[in-house]
Amino acid sequence: MFRLDGKTALVTGASGGIGSAIAKTLHAQGARVVLSGTREAVIRELAEELGEGAFYAAANLSEPSEAATLIAKAEEVAGAPLDILVNNAGLTRDTLALRMKDEDWNQVLNVDLAAPFRLCRAAFKGMLRRRAGRIINIASVIGTTGNAGQANYAAAKAGMVGMSKSLAQEAGSRGVTVNVVAPGFIVTPMTDALPEAQKEKLLASIPLARLGKPEDVASAVLYLASDEAQWVTGTTLHVNGGMVMA
Amino acid sequence: MSEIADKVKKIVVEHLGVEESKVTPEASFIDDLGADSLDTVELVMAFEEAFNVEIPEDAAEKITTVKDAIDYIEKQKAA
Numbered sequence A: 001m002f003r004l005d006g007k008t009a010l011v012t013g014a015s016g017g018i019g020s021a022i023a024k025t026l027h028a029q030g031a032r033v034v035l036s037g038t039r040e041a042v043i044r045e046l047a048e049e050l051g052e053g054a055f056y057a058a059a060n061l062s063e064p065s066e067a068a069t070l071i072a073k074a075e076e077v078a079g080a081p082l083d084i085l086v087n088n089a090g091l092t093r094d095t096l097a098l099r100m101k102d103e104d105w106n107q108v109l110n111v112d113l114a115a116p117f118r119l120c121r122a123a124f125k126g127m128l129r130r131r132a133g134r135i136i137n138i139a140s141v142i143g144t145t146g147n148a149g150q151a152n153y154a155a156a157k158a159g160m161v162g163m164s165k166s167l168a169q170e171a172g173s174r175g176v177t178v179n180v181v182a183p184g185f186i187v188t189p190m191t192d193a194l195p196e197a198q199k200e201k202l203l204a205s206i207p208l209a210r211l212g213k214p215e216d217v218a219s220a221v222l223y224l225a226s227d228e229a230q231w232v233t234g235t236t237l238h239v240n241g242g243m244v245m246a
Numbered sequence B: 001m002s003e004i005a006d007k008v009k010k011i012v013v014e015h016l017g018v019e020e021s022k023v024t025p026e027a028s029f030i031d032d033l034g035a036d037s038l039d040t041v042e043l044v045m046a047f048e049e050a051f052n053v054e055i056p057e058d059a060a061e062k063i064t065t066v067k068d069a070i071d072y073i074e075k076q077k078a079a
Helices: A017-028 A040-050 A064-078 A102-130 A151-174 A196-204 A214-225 B003-016 B037-051 B057-062 B066-078
Strands: A008-011 A032-035 A054-056 A084-087 A133-138 A176-183 A236-239
Touching: A008 A017, A008 A064, A017 A032, A017 A040, A017 A084, A017 A214, A032 A040, A032 A064, A040 A054, A054 A064, A064 A102, A084 A102, A084 A214, A102 A133, A102 A151, A102 A176, A102 B037, A133 A151, A133 A214, A151 A176, A151 B037, A176 A214, A214 A236, B003 B037, B003 B066, B037 B057, B037 B066, B057 B066
Parallel strands: A008 A032, A008 A084, A032 A054, A084 A133, A133 A176, A176 A236
Antiparallel strands: none
């Protein structure tokens, strides 16, 4: 179950905590994995650490042309057509709406929503022709709940859910699935730095009483990437310890 | 048959996996050759690539038969 032998996957944002855990998990299950990120040195090092069957392709996804060509680049370095696309890359530009500049809005919508669309569109071409493929878009619990100071990020992540449902309907007849994983609060240097009182309050809102680990997200991605999930499409898998039950 | 017509026919046969004899000029992609809407979009994209032409959305919608495709591409190539 859940083996990915012979499959080729691309993970964007692979230099981050969640992205690298996804890459490691897919690789451990037998997939060839192409790591993508803006920091070439970091993804190269991670690819070397994973060893055989791991590749890297740097890309700056805020550039539309780089997003459009990343799929072809990944297939070239891996030497195989793409079976699995994980749109994990994203950024935040948090500030209250009153202070949010168009630039903050546009940058987040561009990288967190338009770039994943461009990657889906490019991946679709081959996947639809081959009658197989898995796309997993990484959203956020914030797309469901909203969050003060994150109007741009919440819009992008909620948009990703609607986009994925539409793409799932377009590609279903070809056996290509499109799903979303929506992580809640995951342990990162940022959550580590929270004051103790705030940490306690956060934990009190999570029925499973701990923050998430990057591996919790990676396991959900693995399921949706596997053959076992072949009858699941257009859905959002919430990985948030029960904090929000959508 | 023109070179363009031959090439169009070949793309249709390859893409839809139908018998060559069924790909007559009058054949409708959807009604006669079993294509769905996604197939027709993929066909148009295959034509664009093969003939290095751009087929805008409103023109693509009017290409429903093999002949429509051949006529459109021949016109573009002649222009």
